[in-house]
Amino acid sequence: MDITYRLEQKRRVLGDFPGPKSLELAARRAASVAKGVASSVPVYVADADGGVIHDVDGNSFIDLGSGIAVTTVGASDAAVVGAVKEQVEHFTHTCFMVSPYEGYVAVAEKLNRLTPGEHEKRTVLFNSGAEAVENAVKIARVATGRDAVVAFDHAYHGRTNLTMGLTAKAMPYKHGFGPFAGEIYRAPMSYPFREENPQITGKEAAERAILLIQKQIGADQVAAIIIEPIQGEGGFIVPADGFLPRIAEFAKENGIVFIADEVQSGFCRTGEWFAVQHEGVVPDLITTAKGIAGGMPLSAVTGRAELLDAVHGGGLGGTYGGNPVACAAALAAIETMDSQDLRGRAREIEATVKRRLGALRDELGADSIVGDLRGRGAMLAIEFVKKGSATTTKEPDADATKKIAEYCLKEGVIILTCGTYGNVIRLLPPLVISDELLADGLDVLEAAIRANS
The missing domain is CATH 3.90.1150.10 (Aspartate Aminotransferase, domain 1)
Known part of the structure; x- marks a missing residue:
């Protein structure tokens, strides 16, 4: 380089x-x-x-930690620093829900192009990965009219009340903080190193999870299935080949929103823009954060236009979501990722x-x-x-x-x-x-x- x-x-x-x-x-x-x-x-x-x-x-x-996969382009990338300096000289905040600005729109356009799939997309911006995950679940519930959400063993999705419910590990993330949000269910993950049957294929592991969903929840009750394509806090678990495609296929067959949580695995981290691309999986919604903006706080939900547009006006947002300085940093960081x-x-x-x-x-x-x-x-x-x-x-x-x-x-x-x-x-x-x-x-x-x- x-x-x-x-x-x-x-x-x-x-x-x-x-x-x-x-x-x-x-x-x-x-x-x-x-x-x-x-x-x-x-x-x-x-x-x-x-x-x-x-x-x-x-x-x-x-x-060798990058602030937990955040400083992908380094902690003081010249392009990011320059973009931040230029933006703060004009304005640091207006709130996009009050007085919108081009930076938010430009980041949304960029994410709509970069994320997997050729379908029409929309994006909404937030501050943290947990916010993105929580809003992805909100979107899925509104769009489907269903309540149940399926997450997986060893999952980590955040520290808010809903995302703690999605997260599998009790200590330190959940201990003493309950009760958690309802209608959250857990399915078995493909964990090749720790499978009782080392010969089990990814597709067979997926069928094991699907059977649990069908028998214990009912596919017609499930709003969303959310999964990290490579699990982060759970141990960087890479599911066996075929697991993700079969889970995504099952979701599509049953009108379930398939959410790929790429907060840690996104933005070139795994050798592709997004980890789902290694197996050609196209999620309905994808959540991103961490590496998105060179260290500035920004996150996003990107996905099928009909899903995001199903939410009523004012139903999504937040005071700082898509902050103009963070948006400027994101555009510069993505350009660095591409050019280098x-x-x-x-x-x-x-x-x-x-x-x-x-x-x-x-x-x-x-x-x-x-x-x-x-x-x-x-x-x-x-x-x-x-x-x-x-x-x-x-x-x-x-x-x-x-x-x-x-x-x-x-x-x-x-x-x-x-x-x-x-x-x-x-x-x-x-x-x-x-x-x-x-x-x-x-x-x-x-x-x-x-x-x-």
Whole structure:
């Protein structure tokens, strides 16, 4: 890639950390910020660019998390910065529901063109992924006149009341926050590594879910089926080939709105604009956020015109939804993704990571803690199990996973954990990361895995 970085793209750990300035900020935080807001990294950011994050004490970390798949184009992409500066010089807000502006319309036009399918589309903009998901469900219920919504095991869809109901994992997302919204049902997911029958195909796994829907809910009662094409917080689970197409086909056969939650997997992250494109699936509605706007808060629901237009005037919206500054950032970020071919870059990252970590898995052998290596593009995961259980019980090893993440941080590499069992490391590097920086980060990760195997 031909990218000029603003900051030097090198890992640098000066000494013990958190350093004194981060510790001072942590003390201020403890006295002012709610304890319910947790951070996985105990250092405070001063600057970020490309694939590095600089903290307030002068350390430089390799960023393999991208703010949870947000800073796809880097945390200070020049085009995004320029677009934001230009927009704030004119106006920061008017509320599109009061005084509309071109930026909102331009983002909607762009999403209507980029998302899968040649049908006529409409888009509505919001602030967060959870807002997008919640509104997609609202749209589906109005359009179908039905109430039931089906989500899947290991799903994560957000932290609002409705989206917590859709989310599968209790701690920390749901614990103590109920009761949740009603008419939400859960179906079994295709999880190839943990299937009781390892020979089950994607289509057979889909039929298993469909049978549950038919018997326990009734297809004619279902407004929407919502699924992450690659599950995020649940462990970067890639369903077996054929699972998504059959679920989408079943939805179409029964007048059910098929919602693809691409909040984490969208915008070049998996090597395509959207993850559903790997199997040619065309959703009725698609929810997006995270990578959409280079770090600015923006989300969207895009889909079939007849579905979105079924909602009465004033039924969709929000004070900040489609903020003009965020819209300017989104247009610039999407242009960067296109001009720098970040879809292709994601596929290059996948090839590099899978080659390196696949070789490590082979070296450590079948009895190691490396249970599974999976993912698409630059949305990749390693699932860790108790040593010796990878081919038998596959007992999750959350302790080893935590220790590996801690080892990496001490060496100047930020990685994120996830998974229903807390035993998955997910790799989400900015797609603009250099080959040299990625290689250095993988060196550290490999050393961490060896040290804990």
